Amino acid sequence: MRLVQFQLMDGQRRVGLVDGDRVHEVRGADSVRELALAAIEAGTGLARQVDDLGLGQHHDYLQLLDEGRILPPLDHPDPAHMLVTGTGLTHLGSAATRDKMHQQVGDESAITDSMKIFKWGLEGGKPAVGQAGVQPEWFYKGDGSIVVPPGGEFPVPPFAEDAGEEPELGGLYVIGHDGKPYRLGFALGNEFSDHVMERKNYLYLAHSKLRHCSYGPELRVGELPQHLAGTSRIWRDGKLLWEREFLSGAANMCHSFDNLEYHHFKYAQFLRPGDVHIHFFGTATLSFADGISTQVGDRFEISLDEFGAPLSNRVGRGEAVFTPSTVGIL
Structure with a gap:
């Protein structure tokens, strides 16, 4: 359904x-x-x-x-009661691009923190049912105000250094009146990020994730196939600029969905009755890794047959909402 x-x-x-x-x-x-x-x-x-x-x-x-x-296939009338988060280094092959981004200059042999976390996931990311495995990387994107509807534009802030797509699955959840999380299903997602900023230093990951995102257009109710293969594309001036297959589903991940969900919802502050959660599960495929630099007007298209219509969004231009030295003093 x-x-x-x-x-x-x-x-x-x-x-x-x-x-x-x-x-x-x-x-x-x-x-x-x-x-x-x-x-x-x-x-x-x-x-x-x-x-x-x-x-x-x-x-x-x-x-x-x-x-x-x-x-969007799930939202909340009050954006403040909607939490958008995600996990990285969850897919087989996802460490290669990240490791290269975070490699110390002049020290190609050094194992990065990204590779360490990825290896921990390989070793302990799929525990037995009812047990907790190793915790993944986790990040915060924003509340409901950063969600762009299917077909909408991503407003890129003037301080951004990149505007890159991340094709992945998102889990859609509601917290019941009993204080328990309930997964409604999954949706295609574009967990839009700033990879140039992140590449400077992995400690900038938190900054790089504070961007808009989109998911949908459809909510797929129920369990997923073990193997999912979709396509991520970028269009410029009506012509195909870049295209690559992306994989997801349990067979292509080093963490189970259960483990990723446990390490998100184990925090009491995420269990407020009535709240909505959108949680991105990561990807191993980025146009940035192929040297693509997007520009205003480019259109992202993420498709996966099991999710119906593709998710399409354009790169737009955002306005500055705050400038240096403008904090009011009381």
Whole structure:
């Protein structure tokens, strides 16, 4: 089952079930978050909740996409109650690019901290069911205000040194009224980052991740295949600039999803009832590793057959929101 959130022509929200080139309204549902919370209270699954409500009017899916009326597949009415985070060095092959970025100049033989964490994941990232494995790298991206809808533009701040895509899967979660996290499913994601800044020093990773991101357009409900192979593309002036396959799924990862989720939700401050979490699971494929430098107007396209329509976003230009020496003093 694949779900979307979208707007009618008058701005009203709806939840829709994707069926080929059509989107069927889920009766009585205008928010995936509320739909999920109702399912939790009823003690049932999200797919069953949709089946129980039934379907109504249908819409042309391509038209909704073209008109920019598709929303992120999970959000919160208050962006402050939405947390966007992620993990790195989780995929087989992901250490090579990162290790090269963080290698000490003139010391090619030194093992970097990135490689150490990757090796720890290989050795202990897939523990037995019910046990905790080694903890992964973890980073914070922002709250709901940094989420760009499918088809939208990434506003690149004037202080940015790079505007690079990261094609990966995101886990979509709601915290139930019982204080427990519930995974609704997965979505395609573009965990947009500043790789030039990160390359200067791995301690700049936290800064490099404080950028906008996008995920969707569809929420895939249920478990995933063990092996997933998608395509990441960059288009410039209507022509293909760069293209590469990216892999995901448990068979291509050195951490299990269960382990990654445990090491995120083990923190009590992430278990506030009603909150929404978007957690990116990492990638091993970057255009930056192939020497690509994006520019305003470039379009990213991330596709994976199991997730329906591709995720497409453009590189835009953001405005300065703060300048030096402008802090007010009381």
